[in-house]
Amino acid sequence: MYQHILLPTDGSELSTRAVRAGIRLAKSLGGRVTALHTTQEFYPSQMLTDGIIERARDYEKQTKEEAVRVLGAVEEAAREAGVACNALHRANNRPWEEIIKVATEEGCDLISMASHGRSGVSALLLGSETAKVLTHSKIPVLVYR
Helix, strand or coil: CCCEEEEECCCCHHHHHHHHHHHHHHHHHCCEEEEEEEECCCCCCCCCHHHHHHHHHHHHHHHHHHHHHHHHHHHHHHHHHCCCEEEEEEECCCHHHHHHHHHHHCCCCEEEEECCCCCCHHHHHHCCHHHHHHHHCCCCEEEEC
16 A cells, blocks of 8 residues: 655644654554655845845754754654654745655655644635645645544
């Protein structure tokens, strides 16, 4: 059945529960997982030239630290379950596109993800990344509620 499951995560509580469920599924199927954390790209809109480089470095450092924290938790959970795990961090302002792209590039045969990461007004304004993955993915998607 499914041997390689992509586990997109934003580090939220629901996303963490979905990751753990995906790891359990991979273990029961004798499969492996790839964890993916996406962050927004840095765009220096109206900054002064001198401040752009410093701000870009600060932003890159911050997003890398966040990715290490979020993906480290997935790697640890997979290790404890005895499931092989590859962890990736990518920058893209459209996480749903990156999720589908990585699933395709990595040869994943299932995407397992939380039903949503954001709530309230931000979810309404930004839309659901999960809904976009469901709409556009040719790879099966398992949604964890």
